[in-house]
Structure formats: structure tokens, C-alpha cells
Amino acid sequence: MTTSDLVEDLLRRLTTAEKIAMLHQKQPAVPRLGLAEFHTGCEVLHGVAWLGRATVFPQAVGLGASWDRALLRAVGEAAATEVRAFRHDPPDGAARVSLNVWAPVVNPLRDPRWGRNEEGYSEDPYATAQLAVAFCTGLRGDHPAVWRTTPVLKHFLAYNMETRRDVVDIAVPERVLHEYELPGFLEPLRAGVAAGVMPAYNLVNGVPNHVHPLLASVLRAAAPDLVVCSDAQAPSNLVVTERYFDEHAASHAAALRAGVDSYTDNGPDSGPTIARFTEALDRGLITEADIDAALGRLLRMRARTGEFTPEDDPYTGIRRDAIACDAHARLAARAAHAGVVLLKNSPGALPWSAGGSVAVIGHLGDRVMTDWYSGTLPYAVTVAGALRPRLDVSTVDGLDRIGLATPDGRELRVDDDGLRLHDGPGAVFAHQDWGTSVQCPVPVHTLQDTGSGRYVTVDDDGVLAASAATPDGWVVRELWELHPASPGEFLLYSNALGRYVTEGPDGRLTAGPSDGALRFVRQQVSSGLATAVAAARAADRVVVVLGNDPHVNGRETVDRSSLTLPAQQEALLRAVLEANPATVLALVSSYPYAIDWAQQHVPAILWSSHAGQELGTAVAAALLGDANPGGRLPQTWYRSDAALPDADDYDIIGSGWTYQYHRGEPLYPFGHGLSYTTFGYGPLSVTATASGYAAQVTVTNTGPRDGDEVVQLYVTPQCWPVPAPARRLAGFERVAVPAGESREVRFDVPVAALAYWSTGDGRLVAPPGKYTFHAAGDATCTVTLGG
Structure with a gap:
């Protein structure tokens, strides 16, 4: 029996009441038909989350900093393998999960103040789409018929604000919609590696995303069997907070007709969802055919994982020993290394020579932080911990010790x-x-x-x-x-x-x-600055490890108010640098900072996302020169808050968002990252092909060390009749180049990469004329030209 025949047979045999109950996230078992209990949603943004001990990979923005498709595919495969283990052989006390996974987040990182900046890959739509396809390919697996897991893309559409996120109405111009927002969703769907999409909480152009016509007209047009899973409590929000509908039966009916299949509402209590759909059916607001269409998509998604034909499932042998296994630990270390970005390096600052003493100063120097979508760390390597076998290490968190009294x-x-x-x-x-x-x-x-x-x-x-x-x-x-x-x-x-x-x-x-x-007074016991200054003076060198806690002032439901470091951290950095000029700044954060003072005064600066269990290994290896930093920034680092438009201004073209349209000079440009070696570029050749263009460039490692270069291909349209970007990313490859050797890098550029959205034609258009190509190491560097 084919999958279609199986699903149609189930739909005929299920009662109407059973069908309605299965529209809720927590689908009940139907023993008489052999259907097990099922629920949508297992979080795997950077490893399995919320289920206990599991491999914790770098945050998504850190994976984006790798610019490495093969790496993201491998991380996706590892995460999906651990999901399979939790499904087939869960550890004692752990839940048996479904194989529907909610990841990746494909919203481009338009505003670095977004609380969920850590969850996206890049500010660029092409890079976001490419890395999402790679990660989803790992999650989906290579078997032609059975999916390892079924990924759901988040969050459709124009979701870049936590402030009033359930009621904010984002105005998205048509060009921005098609050129910037949609690629991250459409490319994984067209590649056949994503099973579903989750709408965002907000409204777009006056319409809540959970009833938006684009769900059907754009997304389901690209993938007819697409499953749409609501975000948590969003169906009820249509009435309770958005007040777009007067009552729940009508709102649920509208969402179902718009294309929402699975309702994550009222937690595990499916009662309200069942009551609302039952009423909507009784009142003629929906038909049983509407219910069958939604449930049919959900059942087909379940069938893809081999649930109904376990004899054909190649993944059923995966057991709990795959969870946080040694191979995944090695992959976590590789991913952490790949995402370290060297932002600045004055001559002689880095890498450090062997021996001597180092003061590791700052609240993140001897800690590894997790975030809302992390699993439980199986172990944690801190920066200080990774340095201790090689150097004489002292640690100071730089915090005041106080007492509180009345x-x-x-x-x-x-x-x-x-x-x-x-x-x-x-x-x-x-x-x-x-x-x-x-x-x-x-x-x-x-x-x-x-x-x-x-x-x-x-x-x-x-x-x-x-x-x-x-x-x-x-x-x-x-x-x-x-x-x-x-x-x-x-x-x-x-x-x-x-x-x-x-x-x-x-x-x-x-x-x-x-x-x-109660009224309190502060009793100063010791000064964090004084302790840090003393430690800095006593050491040969210093690394100040600063950044955010992913649970504080920048996370889901909370947006940042500023790009600046908290005043306490800025003061610590300045005091330590004055005490010991041999100071390096290591930023560990979920997002960019405006650190213009540090760029001017600190000899060397590097950045990592919260990179999981192997964070310290990666940062220490970069400091000591055991690894040559090869990460590149996945988003622009601006000089100040003044450089940014309003948070709810989604017109990247008119308002100057991202490297494509930003009119000022950034602190660090998109794609920026230094190395302990140097790279030279040969001439760039661009030739027309049947499907677009082929670009080719030779990259040579002209320095003393092996290293990775992220070769970035940009195009500047000079013939568009509409405002064009200064640069648009059209290709990228991370290549390992041994010292003194060269590598030839080829890019196949489709015509769509040169296109803008023509509102008059209602399609992407690449007019004839001049396009200038740039092969470079970041979005501002013009190493070679062609075209």
C-alpha cells in the first residue's frame, strides 16, 4: 500500500471526533487503527533540547559564523540521530519523543538587537537559505523514502521583534518580502528537505501570520504536502491578544482554512481546541474536507518517518548510546572551532607563545552558558579550564562582593x-x-x-x-x-x-x-575592579571574557535596548587594559556589540557564540594558536545604536538595514574575520552559462600557516531601475588552504541571484545590463573585479 493509499484509508476509518482531536499538538492514540500517540515538536536548534543530557553544539548564529555547509549538515545529522535515540531507546526517565523537529530558524538577522538573534544563521537571505538547506538535509537524512526526522522551519513571516510580538503589525514592502524574507523558507522547501513551517506570532501588513494567505499562495505552492504547525498559544492569540476575531470557533476555522494543520494551544490540554473545531464544524464554518486536508498532511508527515512501516525504517536500530557520544563530542569541538572569529589582531598580540601566566578575567572566563533551546550539557570546557594545562592560570570574575542590610x-x-x-x-x-x-x-x-x-x-x-x-x-x-x-x-x-x-x-x-x-543598604565587601586589576598586574598576559547570559536581556520575549556592553563590563575591560596592556578581549555572546572603544584600544579581539560544551577548547585553541581562526561574521557589527533604524521598520531597502543597504561605515563588516595567515586572490573570471553565470577565482595562502578562507562572491547590479544593493552575496565557500598553496574556487550563479522583484510583473526580474562581481574576504573588501 502506498503512503497516499494508507493515509486515505486512515481518513476513511477515523471518526470525525477522532480527526478533530488529532488537530491538536498532542495527538491521542487510536488503538483500534494501530495509531500511537504523537505530538509535533522536538526542539533541535543546536542539538536536542529540553529532554536532558544531549550534545550541545554552538548556537545557530555561531554555526552561521562557520559559513560551512558540510559542517551544518553534519550537525543536523547528529542532532537527528540523537532524536532517533530518544524515540527508540530513551534514557531512563526521559520522554519518548516524536520525530517531528522544530528547527531551523530561518528568519534573517535584520536587527542585531533582536532577543532571538542567537537562533538565526545570518543577516543575508542567501546565506540563511544555504545553511538552512544544509542543516535540514542532515535532519532529513539520505534515505530516499524514510526521513530521519521531519524539520519545521521557523518563524513565518518577518519575525524580528520580541517586543509586543503577539500584536505588533510589521509592514513589509513587496520587494523586501520576495528578495529578503522568503528565500530562507522557500529554498529548503524546494530542496525537499523541510516538512513544515511554523507561523510567527506577529501580524504582517495587517494580517496575523496564522491566517495569512501567503501560507497557501507561496509556501504550499512550493511544497503541497507542507505541514503548518502553530506557535505556542498563537491560535488563542487571534482572539485574546490580537482581537482579530471575536470568538475562537471563527478564528480556528479561519486558521484551518488558511492552512494551519497542527494547533499548539493550551499546553497538553486538547479540550479547548477540540471544542472550538467541533463548534466550527457544527456551525458550517469548516467542512470535514477541511479537517481531512489538514490531518492528511499530518499523517503523511508521520508516514515519512517510517512510523507506519517500521520494517522499512533504516533508523530503528539507533539506541541511547548515540546520545552525547564521543563522535558527537568531536563534532561539537569542530563546530566550536569553526565559529571563532578573530575581529582584531595587532602585531604580536595573538597567538600567544607557550608558557608564562595568564589572568582569565570576567564572568564568562570559567563558565559555559546554555540558552533556552539548549540541552543539558554532558560536560563543559571553559576558557580557563582549557588554558590550565598549558599556562599558569588565575581566574577573577570581576564582580563586586557585597552584603545586604537594612x-x-x-x-x-x-x-x-x-x-x-x-x-x-x-x-x-x-x-x-x-x-x-x-x-x-x-x-x-x-x-x-x-x-x-x-x-x-x-x-x-x-x-x-x-x-x-x-x-x-x-x-x-x-x-x-x-x-x-x-x-x-x-x-x-x-x-x-x-x-x-x-x-x-x-x-x-x-x-x-x-x-x-524593605529598605536595603549595600555593604561593600570587596571591589571586583580592584581584584581584577591586581590579577592583571600579576600576570604576563590577560584575556577578558565578556558577553551575555542568554537568559538575560536578550532572549525569547526580551529584546535588547542597546548594542553597548553593560556598563559594568565596559568598566572592567578598561580598568584591566590600563593595568596590563597585554590584554585580549574574548567576547562570548549571542549577538553583536558596539565596541568601538575596544577596537581602538585593545590589541586583539575575538568573538564566539555560546558554543556549547566545547566553547573553552575552541577559544583557548585560537588564543594559543593551536587552531587558526577561520570563522567570519554572519552579520554586520555596527558602531552604535544611532546606526540602526527603528526595530519595527522592516524596510531594509528604504531604511538601510544590513550590509546590502547600510549607508554608514560599520565597525566590522558582514563576512569579516581575520586569520593568522594571509590570502591572496587571483583574477576573477565570470562567464555566461545556460543557467546563469560561472565565476572562478584562485585563492593562495601567502602566509606562514595553514588556514581556512571563506571566499565570498558578491554582485553589484548597475542596471536595475529600482534601488539596488551595494553588494549582494551570490556565493560562498569555506576552503582549507595550506601555507604556500592555492585553491581554485568556482561558483555557479543562477540568474535569480541577479534579480529584483518587479511589482509590475509580479516576479523576479534580472534585466540585461552591467553587473559587477567581487570575490572578496568580506562585504566591503574589493580584492578583484569582473563581470
Whole structure:
């Protein structure tokens, strides 16, 4: 029986009530038909997430910095293999997952302040599409009939803001839609390596994405069996927050007719979804044929994984020993190395010579951070930890140690059942100021008990305790605001609960009513700057490791308010550099920063995303010269916030977003990255072919070391009747070139790469005329010309 015949047979035998129940994310089992329970959605953005211990690869933006299709395909294959293990042989206590995976995120990284910047690959639509195809190819697998997993692309359409994300209406010009936003979605679908798409929370041009006509007219036109999975609670948002519909039966009916197949709504409770569709059917708002169309697509997706024909499934033998296995650890290290970008290197600064002492300074020097879409780290190699076998290492986090007391002299102490005020002595906390976000215009702070290493947090009842291993969770309960009261005194305010800290009846500190808010004074125990300066002076060299915590002031639901480093981190860097000029800055972050002062004064700077379990291995290897940095920036690093348009301005052409249309001089251009060797380019030849153009260039390693070059091909249209980009990426290849050797790099450029969207013609048009090609090492460097 063919898949189509199997699905049609199931649709005939299922009752209407059973069909409706299967439109919810949590599909119930139907034992009489041999259908097992199923649910859409297993997160695999950079490894398996939310299921426990699994291989943690670099964040997506770090994978994007590799510019390496083969690497992303390998990471996708590894992640899918671990999903299969969780499906067929889950570890004790772990859930048995479905084989539908929600990844990758293919929204281009238009605005570096976007809270979810870490989840995308590149600001360029072509690079995004290419890397998405590679990652999805690994997730899908090579078998001609059975998919290893079924990837769902996120988030359609024009999703680059967390601020009011469920109600914001983004105006997208037609050219921007077709030239910038759609390629990341259409290319994986046309390549046959993506099974579905998830709509975004926002509206586009006045229409919520979950009822947008483009779902059918553009996406399903490219892939007729495309499954559309709603984002969490978005179906209800159509009524509750967006108020686009007056009631849920009508909104659900409209979403179903628009093409949404699976409803992630009300958590695991399918009752509301069932009731709404039942009412919509009874009222004639939908037909059973509408239900069959949606469920048919879902069943065909399930069939692709071999679920209904396990005898033909080549992946059923994968077992739990594949999870966080040695081969995947080696791949994680390779990926972490590939994404390290050397931003600046003054003569003699890097790489370091062997021996001597180093002070590793900064809150990320001896830590490896995860993010919302990370698995549980099987192990963690920190920067300091990776340097210790080779150098005499000292570590300083650069944070002040403080105590908290009330004006009457009682001091805050950590007790077994919470925090209380006593006559003394009190607890000592490492205090960090994380700065502001769009959602919180006052700085947020964390307080880490130095005795236990745990962070001060608050539970649902408002009781404070020093019990959190790290700031984490959908609601980050470890964030505190310090609201000024009288001079020298402040109120402690829970950012998570929106309440002030008071003293409860049992003496424990509690976040409660504002009229009982306690006043606190800060007791300085030691200065983080002074400690860091002393360590810097005592060491031969210094690496300052700064950056973000992916759970704070830049994450899902929270956009950054600025590109600048938090003031506490900027002050630390300046003080350390003054104390020891042999200082290197290592930024570990989910997004770019405006670090113009550092670029002017710090001898060497490198950047990595939060690169998972092997972060420290990769950064240390770059510092010591064990590896030659070959990563390149996947997005522009701007000089200041002033360079950026408004966050909700999606007109990249008219407003000057990204390297294609930005009118100013960036701090670091798109594609930028240095090496410990040098590369020379031969003449670029461009010839016409039957399908477009062929470009060819020879790259020579003219320096003393083996290295990787990311050869980037750009085109400048000089004949368009509409505003054209200064450069548009038309091809890229990461090539390993041994010292003194050359490599020939060829690009096949389709005509579509030279095209703009003609609103009059309703299609992409590449008019005859002059196009200038550039083969270069970044988006601004003109090494050779041709065309």
C-alpha cells in the first residue's frame, strides 16, 4: 500500500471526533487503527533540547559564523540521530519523543538587537537559505523514502521583534518580502528537505501570520504536502491578544482554512481546541474536507518517518548510546572551532607563545552558558579550564562582593529554608549588573551567594531563597531591580513577579505588597575592579571574557535596548587594559556589540557564540594558536545604536538595514574575520552559462600557516531601475588552504541571484545590463573585479 493509499484509508476509518482531536499538538492514540500517540515538536536548534543530557553544539548564529555547509549538515545529522535515540531507546526517565523537529530558524538577522538573534544563521537571505538547506538535509537524512526526522522551519513571516510580538503589525514592502524574507523558507522547501513551517506570532501588513494567505499562495505552492504547525498559544492569540476575531470557533476555522494543520494551544490540554473545531464544524464554518486536508498532511508527515512501516525504517536500530557520544563530542569541538572569529589582531598580540601566566578575567572566563533551546550539557570546557594545562592560570570574575542590610543594621543571611535578616554576620553575594532591555528600562541584577554558589531566586509563593544554579526558565526568577528610595537606600524588586521584597510573618524574605517593602543598604565587601586589576598586574598576559547570559536581556520575549556592553563590563575591560596592556578581549555572546572603544584600544579581539560544551577548547585553541581562526561574521557589527533604524521598520531597502543597504561605515563588516595567515586572490573570471553565470577565482595562502578562507562572491547590479544593493552575496565557500598553496574556487550563479522583484510583473526580474562581481574576504573588501 502506498503512503497516499494508507493515509486515505486512515481518513476513511477515523471518526470525525477522532480527526478533530488529532488537530491538536498532542495527538491521542487510536488503538483500534494501530495509531500511537504523537505530538509535533522536538526542539533541535543546536542539538536536542529540553529532554536532558544531549550534545550541545554552538548556537545557530555561531554555526552561521562557520559559513560551512558540510559542517551544518553534519550537525543536523547528529542532532537527528540523537532524536532517533530518544524515540527508540530513551534514557531512563526521559520522554519518548516524536520525530517531528522544530528547527531551523530561518528568519534573517535584520536587527542585531533582536532577543532571538542567537537562533538565526545570518543577516543575508542567501546565506540563511544555504545553511538552512544544509542543516535540514542532515535532519532529513539520505534515505530516499524514510526521513530521519521531519524539520519545521521557523518563524513565518518577518519575525524580528520580541517586543509586543503577539500584536505588533510589521509592514513589509513587496520587494523586501520576495528578495529578503522568503528565500530562507522557500529554498529548503524546494530542496525537499523541510516538512513544515511554523507561523510567527506577529501580524504582517495587517494580517496575523496564522491566517495569512501567503501560507497557501507561496509556501504550499512550493511544497503541497507542507505541514503548518502553530506557535505556542498563537491560535488563542487571534482572539485574546490580537482581537482579530471575536470568538475562537471563527478564528480556528479561519486558521484551518488558511492552512494551519497542527494547533499548539493550551499546553497538553486538547479540550479547548477540540471544542472550538467541533463548534466550527457544527456551525458550517469548516467542512470535514477541511479537517481531512489538514490531518492528511499530518499523517503523511508521520508516514515519512517510517512510523507506519517500521520494517522499512533504516533508523530503528539507533539506541541511547548515540546520545552525547564521543563522535558527537568531536563534532561539537569542530563546530566550536569553526565559529571563532578573530575581529582584531595587532602585531604580536595573538597567538600567544607557550608558557608564562595568564589572568582569565570576567564572568564568562570559567563558565559555559546554555540558552533556552539548549540541552543539558554532558560536560563543559571553559576558557580557563582549557588554558590550565598549558599556562599558569588565575581566574577573577570581576564582580563586586557585597552584603545586604537594612538601615537598622540587620544583615541578610542565607538559611536552609530561605533568606532572613539577622543581627549578623550576613551572607556575601557576587553582584552583577546586566543592564537594561526594551522590556525593562532599568538595569536588572543577579545576586549569587558565594557560600553555596547559588543565585537568589523567588518561588511562586514569593519566598526568596539562594537555590538556583543559574538564571534560567521561561520566567527568569533570578533577576532583581534596585529601586532607589532615600539616599543610599534602595528597594529590592522582583523582575519576575513584579513585587517588592518584604519580611514575611515567619521572618523569611518574600516578594509581596509594596506597602511593606524593605529598605536595603549595600555593604561593600570587596571591589571586583580592584581584584581584577591586581590579577592583571600579576600576570604576563590577560584575556577578558565578556558577553551575555542568554537568559538575560536578550532572549525569547526580551529584546535588547542597546548594542553597548553593560556598563559594568565596559568598566572592567578598561580598568584591566590600563593595568596590563597585554590584554585580549574574548567576547562570548549571542549577538553583536558596539565596541568601538575596544577596537581602538585593545590589541586583539575575538568573538564566539555560546558554543556549547566545547566553547573553552575552541577559544583557548585560537588564543594559543593551536587552531587558526577561520570563522567570519554572519552579520554586520555596527558602531552604535544611532546606526540602526527603528526595530519595527522592516524596510531594509528604504531604511538601510544590513550590509546590502547600510549607508554608514560599520565597525566590522558582514563576512569579516581575520586569520593568522594571509590570502591572496587571483583574477576573477565570470562567464555566461545556460543557467546563469560561472565565476572562478584562485585563492593562495601567502602566509606562514595553514588556514581556512571563506571566499565570498558578491554582485553589484548597475542596471536595475529600482534601488539596488551595494553588494549582494551570490556565493560562498569555506576552503582549507595550506601555507604556500592555492585553491581554485568556482561558483555557479543562477540568474535569480541577479534579480529584483518587479511589482509590475509580479516576479523576479534580472534585466540585461552591467553587473559587477567581487570575490572578496568580506562585504566591503574589493580584492578583484569582473563581470
